Amino acid sequence: MQVKILKNKNSITLLTPVFIVLAFFCKWAMGNDFLYTAALVIASLLGVTPIVIQAYQSLRVKVISIDLLVSIAVIGAFLIQNFEESAIVTFLFLFGGYLEQRTLSKTRRAIKELTEMAPESALKQMQNGDFSQVDIDEVAAGDVLLIRTGAKVPVDGMVLEGEGYINEASITGESVSLRKGPGEKVFAGTILENGSMRVSAERVGEDSTFGRIIELVEEAQDSKSAAERFIDRFAKYYTPAVLILALVVWLLTGDFELSITVLVLGCPGALVIGVPVSNVAGIGNGARHGILFKGSEVMIHLSKVDSMLFDKTGTLTVGQPSVLETLHYSDNQVAALRYLASVERESDHPLAKAVLHEIGDTAFLTPERLQTIKGLGLTAYLQGRRVAVGNTSLMEKEQVMLSAKAKSDIERLSREGNSIVLMSVDGELKILMGIRDRIRPDLKKTLKKLEELGIKKRMMLSGDNQRTVDAVSRELDLSQAFGAMLPAHKMEQVKTLKEEGRVVAFVGDGVNDSPSLALADVGIAMGGGTDVAIETSDLVLMNSDFSRLPHAVGLAKATANNMKQNIVMALGVVLLLFAGLFLGSWVNMSIGMLVHEASILLVILNGMRLTRYRLK
Numbered sequence: 001m002q003v004k005i006l007k008n009k010n011s012i013t014l015l016t017p018v019f020i021v022l023a024f025f026c027k028w029a030m031g032n033d034f035l036y037t038a039a040l041v042i043a044s045l046l047g048v049t050p051i052v053i054q055a056y057q058s059l060r061v062k063v064i065s066i067d068l069l070v071s072i073a074v075i076g077a078f079l080i081q082n083f084e085e086s087a088i089v090t091f092l093f094l095f096g097g098y099l100e101q102r103t104l105s106k107t108r109r110a111i112k113e114l115t116e117m118a119p120e121s122a123l124k125q126m127q128n129g130d131f132s133q134v135d136i137d138e139v140a141a142g143d144v145l146l147i148r149t150g151a152k153v154p155v156d157g158m159v160l161e162g163e164g165y166i167n168e169a170s171i172t173g174e175s176v177s178l179r180k181g182p183g184e185k186v187f188a189g190t191i192l193e194n195g196s197m198r199v200s201a202e203r204v205g206e207d208s209t210f211g212r213i214i215e216l217v218e219e220a221q222d223s224k225s226a227a228e229r230f231i232d233r234f235a236k237y238y239t240p241a242v243l244i245l246a247l248v249v250w251l252l253t254g255d256f257e258l259s260i261t262v263l264v265l266g267c268p269g270a271l272v273i274g275v276p277v278s279n280v281a282g283i284g285n286g287a288r289h290g291i292l293f294k295g296s297e298v299m300i301h302l303s304k305v306d307s308m309l310f311d312k313t314g315t316l317t318v319g320q321p322s323v324l325e326t327l328h329y330s331d332n333q334v335a336a337l338r339y340l341a342s343v344e345r346e347s348d349h350p351l352a353k354a355v356l357h358e359i360g361d362t363a364f365l366t367p368e369r370l371q372t373i374k375g376l377g378l379t380a381y382l383q384g385r386r387v388a389v390g391n392t393s394l395m396e397k398e399q400v401m402l403s404a405k406a407k408s409d410i411e412r413l414s415r416e417g418n419s420i421v422l423m424s425v426d427g428e429l430k431i432l433m434g435i436r437d438r439i440r441p442d443l444k445k446t447l448k449k450l451e452e453l454g455i456k457k458r459m460m461l462s463g464d465n466q467r468t469v470d471a472v473s474r475e476l477d478l479s480q481a482f483g484a485m486l487p488a489h490k491m492e493q494v495k496t497l498k499e500e501g502r503v504v505a506f507v508g509d510g511v512n513d514s515p516s517l518a519l520a521d522v523g524i525a526m527g528g529g530t531d532v533a534i535e536t537s538d539l540v541l542m543n544s545d546f547s548r549l550p551h552a553v554g555l556a557k558a559t560a561n562n563m564k565q566n567i568v569m570a571l572g573v574v575l576l577l578f579a580g581l582f583l584g585s586w587v588n589m590s591i592g593m594l595v596h597e598a599s600i601l602l603v604i605l606n607g608m609r610l611t612r613y614r615l616k
Helices: 002-007 010-026 035-062 066-077 083-106 108-115 209-222 226-253 256-265 269-288 297-302 312-316 333-344 350-359 393-399 406-414 444-451 466-476 485-498 511-519 531-536 546-583 590-612
Strands: 123-126 131-135 144-147 156-167 175-182 190-201 291-293 306-309 317-328 368-373 377-382 385-389 420-426 428-439 457-461 478-484 503-508 522-526 538-540
Touching: 002 010, 002 035, 002 108, 002 291, 010 035, 010 083, 010 590, 035 066, 066 083, 066 226, 066 256, 066 590, 083 466, 083 590, 175 312, 190 406, 190 538, 226 256, 256 590, 269 291, 269 297, 269 546, 291 297, 291 377, 297 546, 306 312, 312 317, 312 428, 312 457, 312 503, 317 350, 317 538, 333 350, 333 377, 333 385, 333 420, 333 428, 350 420, 350 428, 377 393, 385 393, 393 420, 406 420, 406 428, 406 466, 428 466, 444 466, 444 546, 457 485, 466 478, 485 503, 485 511, 503 511, 511 522, 511 531, 522 546, 546 590
Parallel strands: 306 457, 306 503, 457 478, 503 522, 522 538
Antiparallel strands: 123 131, 123 144, 144 190, 156 175, 156 190, 291 538, 317 428, 368 377, 377 385, 385 420, 420 428
16 A cells, blocks of 8 residues: 555646645635635645655664654644645645656656667678567677668677768767778767668667766766765754754643644755755766766866876877877988888888878889888888888988988977978988877867866876977976886876875876876776776776866866755755744744755756756
């Protein structure tokens, strides 16, 4: 019976005011006091039943809940035959709970939207080569899947054949479509807007990026911050204290109605709900913008961060070396580039890949007598001419004369943090390239926003050489930069800043960053980084979108402020009602419950503002 009544709680909530309206109609329109009283009694009994059941269930687990306070107050009003008060209080309490449930469900919409996006089926290649639609649970790593225009990508995988534009908004928060082709990664939950492709499954179900996003957001929204834990403990003792206060008021004044009014006014509903709704709304906003907070506690810590340490490669930079400048010292530039590409094609060095990417399509020549000189570069013969590709030491070994201009160019590019690639033909310098990891677009603007948000100390810690680190630091206007840093050195720097009393965040993407991510007050991982870094961190920037970091910091500060506002409003309303009760004459049981429920809605609506938060 209890389950059936609670299941129909919303129907009871809507039925109670019908009898209240009927009661006042009987009194004012018909002048019938008997029907007036009978309708109010029915409304009171109908409304108090689910409240009493919930109070009883709480008492069974030794918890004195808000429902118990309201139950005692309503039963007390019923006993002194104040049926009007008992009926109105039960309705307001039930209606407030209904509105609270509806508005809270809106703040959890991020989870609902994510789960609805999760793919449920896939076109899987069977043993006969045909593709059949199967449930997503039947897909395993290594399976080949067909994805057509308009379909959701069902797994994390790699494109084998075909190409098209994919909307990755569910992963990154960005609605701009990206072109994907053979050899490129695709993620579960994203949408192929046009084209067709075959994909080899790598991660499926809960192991996919999308599955992990849902899991992380669910865990974060269900976690409790220190403020919530404090309020839970506070409510645990506060609610019995209100019960005792009501009893003391009755014993001292002999006014039973005053004592049950105290029970209604002392309900801590707004205080209990205010902080969780802020956290849930803030975490949901982050999820929609490609920011995964691993718990509400992370938001509190991030709101207090004043020092942020960054790894360089893959964090401040894109993680792939690129040719940033090419200088020619011959008239026939096309032939020189062809020679360079033909030799570099024989190398697996990262700098060689950057050179080939820069040159693009060309008519390759076949090198003869190719020789790799460790630590220096390559030499070979092309069309009977000796070609050397490498660093300045190789040029010295090949006795290549460098002009004053060439030496000046080399010095300048080196000072700017570039790796140098030189090519000579028959002892004459033909090409000079400056190669370095490209800094992320608009990074300087992003770092400036962080400074405006209170992150005054911005420091780079990198395993790269100090000269390169200094060049990047100057370009980005960082507070400090340290090169040649091993994982232990990075940890030591985090520890030193924490000992100085600073609240430290560390941003990284590699396995070597994991110790620092764990040690920092807030560890922030780039979503494209290693699994270890992502698991160790407190916050993940999906798709390695560094520009989301200021939004994360601003959102954390807004959420922390929102929690404080809700606590102040909740306590302020309780104090105002008690002042009105003991020092004035305008507060009664019905008004108290009305204001109490209004305060709950007020803190919920205030918290929901975070769902629309955007960094200015």
